[in-house]
Amino acid sequence: MTVSIIRFGGSNCDRDAGRALAHLDIDAEIVWHEDGLPADTSGIVLPGGFSYGDYLRAGAMAARSPIMDEIREAAADGVPVLGVCNGAQVGCESGLTEGAFTTNESARFQCEHVYLRVERDDTPWTAAYDEGDVLEIPIAHGEGRYEVDDDRLEELESEDRVLFRYCDEDGELTEDANPNGSKHNVAGVLGERDSVAVLMPHPERVTLPDVGGTDGQGVLRGLESA
Amino acid sequence: MTAYTATVTVRLKHGVLDPEAETTKRSLERLGFDLEALRSTDRYEIDLEAESAGDAADEVEEMAERLLANPTIHDYDIDVAERE
Known part of the structure; x- marks a missing residue:
């Protein structure tokens, strides 16, 4: 049982994710998207980077590559999927x-x-934390402003599908603490199943203690819950 | 089959913030221009052959739906013209 880290042309956080998962003793391998999803995939990481040069829109090309059909099927079967930044x-x-x-x-x-x-x-991605905990995690993006129409956002909120919001050091959701203008400070959301999550900040960059903190470890541990 | 050029114009839905357009507007104002608003759009010109203009429009609509536009944030228009 291995976590598949999907590498697209232009992915550049795939190896970071691999090292972070290795540090947590989670078995993982990098999978070139054209090779298809390995049959024993126990979890999926869509890593950060600039797939296809962000042409058209960030993520648009990678999202239409054939491996995504396999990933959607796996997600529907309950395989955990984590998308970080470009992912x-x-x-x-x-x-x-x-x-x-x-x-x-900006x-x-x-x-x-x-x-x-x-x-x-109460999700695989946040089981290591308590509701209301404040994590310090880096962002690195030009296109991270969460946008969805207001009615749909209300529905997502009422379905409890917002996983993380940008806040200040004390956990207050202020405008100043919102780095990119995301609606309602949304930084990460869940898919139809709690086993699918995406967030713009980089938990894999705060997993190795020697390079800037460990606040992100709990997010990655969501990949071992399968 | 007839040769057509289809033009797809993709624009942000009303109410979706367009920071690049805002920045461009501010730059124009710094140059001394007086303007009320500025919107940016993406325009794609697609050469294709089809049985009719309607078929060409249908084909290009599918392109817009499946890739060129993101329905969460975009609206789009399609114009089809015969190509010389």
Whole structure:
């Protein structure tokens, strides 16, 4: 049973994810998208990067590659799927999760540490935390503003499918703490099943203790729950 | 079969923030222009052959639905013209 980290042309956080998972003793391998999904896949990571140069829209091309049909099927069977950054954009573009991650309000690429509030602690991705916990995790994106129409956002909220929101150090959801203008400070959402999650911040970059903290470990542990 | 050029214009839905357009508008204002609003769109010109203009439009509509536009944030228009 192995986690498959899907590498598209232009993925560049695939090896980071691999090292982070190895540190957590979660068996993982990088899978080139054209090779298809290995039969023994126990979890899936859509890693960060700039697949297909972000042409058309970030994640749009990768979301239409044939392996995504296999990933949607696996997700429907309950295989955990985690999309990070470009992987989150791919997740939304492919319909695994709702909404869209689009141009930051600043119209700039932003690379900085942010705080996230855990909105639910009963999902595989957040079982290591308590609701309301504040995590410090880096972002690195130009298109991370969560956008969805207001009615649909209300429904997603009432279905408890917002997983993380940008907050300040004390867990307050302020405008200043929202780095990219995301609606209702949304940083990560769940798919139809709790076993599918996407987020713009990078938990794999705060998993190895030597390189900047361990707040992201719990998110990645969602991949071992299968 | 007839040769057509289909033009697909993809624009953000009303109410969706367009930071690049806002930045462009501010730059125009800095140059001294007076404008009320500015919207940016993406335009794709697609050459294809089809039995009729209607068939060409149907084909291109599917392209827009499946790739060129993201229905969460975009609306789009299609124009089809015979190609010389």
